[in-house]
Amino acid sequence: MSMATRKPERRSPERARKPPRERRQRRGGEASSWRRLPRTWLTHHLQALVGSLGRLVRAPLGNLMTVLVLGIALALPAALHLVLANARQLSDTWEGAARISLYLRLSVPDSEARGLARRIEGRPEVASVRYITRDEALAEFRQASGLDIAIDSLGENPLPATLVVSPADEVAKPKALERLREELQALPGVELARLDLEWIQRLYALMELVWRAVMVIGALLGLAVILVIGNTIRLAIENRREEIVVMKLVGATDGFVRRPFLYTGLWYGLAGGSVAWLLVALSLGWLHAPVQRLALLYQSGFTLRGLAATEVLALLAFAVVLGLAGAWLAVGRHLKSIEPT
Incomplete structure (x- = not known):
């Protein structure tokens, strides 16, 4: 169809009466009112x-x-x-001060006890190990108790060698300490492993x-x-x-x-x-x-x-x-x- 025969576009009377500028202003006013809603809501609050x-x-x-x-x-x-x-x-x-005392059998020689102390100290869950010989244990007991006459009457040293194990901070909890005590109790040469942690539990x-x-x-x-x-x-x-x-x-x-x-x-x-x-x-x-x-x-x-x-x-x-x-x-x-x- 040629330009000469093209039909003109029909417009509604209301749209024809409003110029394009007025229609743009109306649409702009509606958009601005929507933009003002959050500000009005915030102002009211x-x-x-x-x-x-x-x-x-x-x-x-x-x-x-x-x-x-x-x-x-x-x-x-x-x-x-x-x-x-x-x-x-x-x-x-208090848990950090917890200690595990390993009382060795009386038949365990000094060299074997020191080797056991080194093996225990090499464990990752152990911070340090202190070895107390039988003579040192007897001297500490004599000084603490004051029973010199009774001790001398025994004739022989009844106290075993002791390993005092200081656990690492990673296992300074009651359950972890109890698990470590059971593992050390099972070591050869250990007569008794004692953990004084009941009061903390x-x-x-x-x-x-x-x-x-x-x-x-x-x-x-x-x-x-x-x-x-x-x-x-x-x-x-x-x-x-x-x-x-x-x-x-x-x-x-x-x-x-x-x-x-x-x-x-x-x-x-x-x-x-x-x-x-x-x-x-x-x-x-x-x-x-x-x-x-x-x-x-x-x-x-x-x-x-x-x-x-x-x-x-x-x-x-x-x-x-x-x-x-x-x-x-x-x-x-x-x-x-x-x-x-």
Whole structure:
């Protein structure tokens, strides 16, 4: 078909009335409105966040008492967690001092005992081996007991030669030490292998029991925090009932009405977590000097450790989650009952 016989394009009357420039402006306005949605959403949330903080600041006394209650409830499991962490740190130093005593048979000659000591010291799980001859063992026993007359009346040395094995740090755990003791017990010439680690095993069992108790206490106190924040938010909702009715009359959605109360729970949780951190830090500072004096008396380099940065962040995050959970439960239950009539 030639250009002369080509039919003109039909346009709708509305499209024909609008010039191309106006249509481009309309499309540009729609696109810019979509781009403004995230900014508007962020602005609304920032307003609710700052507004909820302002409401808390305007009633300092009552809110301070609530925050102190939350801080004490959160400080208790945090303090118990630190007690267990320091106990584990102290038990690690005790495990490092664990020794395995190998009592050799009386028939084992000195040269064979020294060769056995060298073979044991060559094992990767052994740090060092100290060889105590029969005469050295008798001299140590004589000095420690003071029974010179009774020892001289024996006529011969009844004590065996002993190998004192110091395990490496890689096996400084009860199960690994017990496995090493059984292997050394099976060596030729060894009469008895003794590992004095039962008290450390009891300590580990006790710490495991305490850890489970801490988890239970933490869960119960976390539930108490949720209930305290939920009850506080419920009272705030009741105090603002008329305001909520007016907001719903003018078209406010449940999400818009719910938002400030959720941020109030967030502020309660964050403030309670900060108070808990402060209480734990003050308690550790108060106990630091006595613990250091006690460690020096026992010639130990043990020092109390506080909450690490990750633990502080975990405490604050846990408190914030509890605050949001309490606020969500309160708002979800009581906000639906407030409707304009």
